[in-house]
Amino acid sequence: xxxxxxxxxxxxxxxxxxxxxxxxxxxxxxxxxxxxxxxxxxxxxxxxxxxxxxxxxxxxxxxxxxxxxxxxxxxxxxxxxxxxxxxxxxxxxxxxxxxxxxxxxxxxxxxxxxxxxxxxxxxxxxxxxxxxxxxxxxxxxxxxxxxxx
Numbered sequence: 001x002x003x004x005x006x007x008x009x010x011x012x013x014x015x016x017x018x019x020x021x022x023x024x025x026x027x028x029x030x031x032x033x034x035x036x037x038x039x040x041x042x043x044x045x046x047x048x049x050x051x052x053x054x055x056x057x058x059x060x061x062x063x064x065x066x067x068x069x070x071x072x073x074x075x076x077x078x079x080x081x082x083x084x085x086x087x088x089x090x091x092x093x094x095x096x097x098x099x100x101x102x103x104x105x106x107x108x109x110x111x112x113x114x115x116x117x118x119x120x121x122x123x124x125x126x127x128x129x130x131x132x133x134x135x136x137x138x139x140x141x142x143x144x145x146x147x148x149x
Contacts, residue, residue, distance in 0.1 A: 077112065081105040 082105040092100045 074109065077109050078105055081108045
């Protein structure tokens with residue numbers, strides 16, 4: 001048997017009592033498998049891809065850092081809603097969790113924006129109506145004053 005480029009025998013998988021180790025013990029041994037072991041195991045059959053992997057990791061980290069540190073109101077709102085959805089995701093059935101953590105925070109952000117925009121327009125319309133009634137009252141007073149002359 002070969003694990004990580006190292007030859008092992010069936011006896012290597014036995015613990016001191018002659019029993020097979022649990023899956024956790026095997027996994028623990030495999031977690032020490034490094035990129036250098038992969039290079040040694042391939043014996044030069046495949047080119048070294050560690051540089052490409054490092055470039056991809058750096059680009060992904062840079063993108064995530066940019067997204068996390070963005071001061072854009074939409075990004076901040078989306079992150080806030082995603083965190084609240086993620087905190088309550090355990091209460092959602094597994095079948096719907098992907099939808100709950102995918103488009104739902106975006107939809108909530110859209111609804112939140114619509115509500116705040118509608119409230120802002122409502123107050124602006126009220127203000128304009130009050131100004132219009134004040135102007136109408138002034139106009140009425142001025143026409144009454146002209147008629148009395």
